[in-house]
Amino acid sequence: MKAFTYERAADARTAVKAASANGAKYISGGTNLLDLMKLEIEHPTHLVDISRLPLKHIERTPNDGLRIEAQVSNSDLAADLHVRSHYPVLSEALVAGASGQLRNKASVGGNLLQRTRCPYFYYDGPQGCNKREPGSGCSAIDGFNRSHAILGASEACIATNPSDMAVALAALDAEIELFGRDQTRVISILDFYKVPGDTPHIETVLEPGEMITAVLLPPPPPGRQRYRKVRDRASYAFALVSVAVVVATERDTISSARVAFGGIATKPWRSLTAERALTGKPATMETYRLAADQALAGAVGRGHNDFKIELAKRTLCDTLARALEAE
Amino acid sequence: MVALNVNGHAEQLDLDPRTTLLDALREHLHLTGTKKGCDHGQCGACTVLINGRRINSCLTLAVMHEGDDIGTIEGLGSPEKLHPMQAAFVECDGFQCGYCTSGQICSAVGMLEEARSGWPSHVTANVSVTEIDLTDDEIRERMSGNVCRCAAYPNIVAAIRDVAGGAHR
Numbered sequence: 001m002k003a004f005t006y007e008r009a010a011d012a013r014t015a016v017k018a019a020s021a022n023g024a025k026y027i028s029g030g031t032n033l034l035d036l037m038k039l040e041i042e043h044p045t046h047l048v049d050i051s052r053l054p055l056k057h058i059e060r061t062p063n064d065g066l067r068i069e070a071q072v073s074n075s076d077l078a079a080d081l082h083v084r085s086h087y088p089v090l091s092e093a094l095v096a097g098a099s100g101q102l103r104n105k106a107s108v109g110g111n112l113l114q115r116t117r118c119p120y121f122y123y124d125g126p127q128g129c130n131k132r133e134p135g136s137g138c139s140a141i142d143g144f145n146r147s148h149a150i151l152g153a154s155e156a157c158i159a160t161n162p163s164d165m166a167v168a169l170a171a172l173d174a175e176i177e178l179f180g181r182d183q184t185r186v187i188s189i190l191d192f193y194k195v196p197g198d199t200p201h202i203e204t205v206l207e208p209g210e211m212i213t214a215v216l217l218p219p220p221p222p223g224r225q226r227y228r229k230v231r232d233r234a235s236y237a238f239a240l241v242s243v244a245v246v247v248a249t250e251r252d253t254i255s256s257a258r259v260a261f262g263g264i265a266t267k268p269w270r271s272l273t274a275e276r277a278l279t280g281k282p283a284t285m286e287t288y289r290l291a292a293d294q295a296l297a298g299a300v301g302r303g304h305n306d307f308k309i310e311l312a313k314r315t316l317c318d319t320l321a322r323a324l325e326a327e
Numbered sequence: 328m329v330a331l332n333v334n335g336h337a338e339q340l341d342l343d344p345r346t347t348l349l350d351a352l353r354e355h356l357h358l359t360g361t362k363k364g365c366d367h368g369q370c371g372a373c374t375v376l377i378n379g380r381r382i383n384s385c386l387t388l389a390v391m392h393e394g395d396d397i398g399t400i401e402g403l404g405s406p407e408k409l410h411p412m413q414a415a416f417v418e419c420d421g422f423q424c425g426y427c428t429s430g431q432i433c434s435a436v437g438m439l440e441e442a443r444s445g446w447p448s449h450v451t452a453n454v455s456v457t458e459i460d461l462t463d464d465e466i467r468e469r470m471s472g473n474v475c476r477c478a479a480y481p482n483i484v485a486a487i488r489d490v491a492g493g494a495h496r
Contacts, residue, residue, distance in 0.1 A: 003344075004344060034347070034386050049391055081457070092454055096449050099472025100438060100470075101381050101382050101383045104381060105386065235449060
């Protein structure tokens, strides 16, 4: 690990000032950042510890939504009684991720900013990694790309976003509250992440020093919610495919639907295409399959990950069927 | 100087900011019960309890834990008076080489508290239910952050099941 200086932030304003300096970085739970610092993929010269800032509340908002502050741990969010009864897809996504120890330490803000687990990002590849060293190339495109993205990728990068939580948040229409040098702004989670394009090292719209202070949820959407994760092990593994759905029916017709995918895209992947294909249609496997085909119409396999196209379709169909099973 | 509260003792350490909590415990305080396995948060051998909650001590900096109550395997019990979880691991033969064991035990102690608090897990059928029935499937899922390369898993699950059921109070 490269040397750095450390400071514990007294308040958000001084934290932003300190983190705006060249080479400075926030640390919260540290579970991903310290891992990357040990491998010298991340090498900040100054760490600003924001883990003790008073941003640990989960509060109802006047419009019946929820405000989740950024330093709430993944465990506390998953165990929150209001989340479990009104946003169960979020609890399910959280407990599908990582391990008990990591969820206790990892924060909500940190979860949103965790880096890809592309093995060529973590360990040297023959053709470099454009995320690690912009312009060095992508070892995954012609390499062992079984875990990689089939949606949202570019010729510069096919790495997936690894978060489970963010997939549920995408389905729930979450917004991210950001506190920066000049302003506080609120941005949809769908606009928060960038697809890689030519600049895969730029993953979000965060400006230097800008801090995630909260995640805002609108009132709970109608219908059943479910998160489904498909992976190589029964527990403690990243998704090959995951799906978050929120779906409501009226007399066997789908009245509203939300669909987001994880494990197959370069960012948490909301599928408005699937939602349009489901809404107003009978709640049958035929409808689900048609929606799945349309949702994955633009998917591009790179060889080892071709299986994800069919797996994502089947996972969506099965998740919708199970969500509506008991209605 | 960093002030750490380890197993009820106040400690003052002069540390490089890079020092992980795990290295502070092992190399500076010579509490070698906490083990370094992978050093990347994947194996759970370094599990300790911070203010009663289990975490991976390899993925946190010692300087970040000023004033926290840090509990290690050395603080749970002693050879003369084992913690119920330690006694259960001995009785059920919940280990072979023993390298992962202190992490398993600290993790199990933290995990039982989480289950008592009604936290859901990935195998909890309905996450809105707050009474957790600690089945073997629940124990396995909740302990998935602790790897045992000797594969003593059936006996680890048995030991935890015994303590959860009150056999070692």
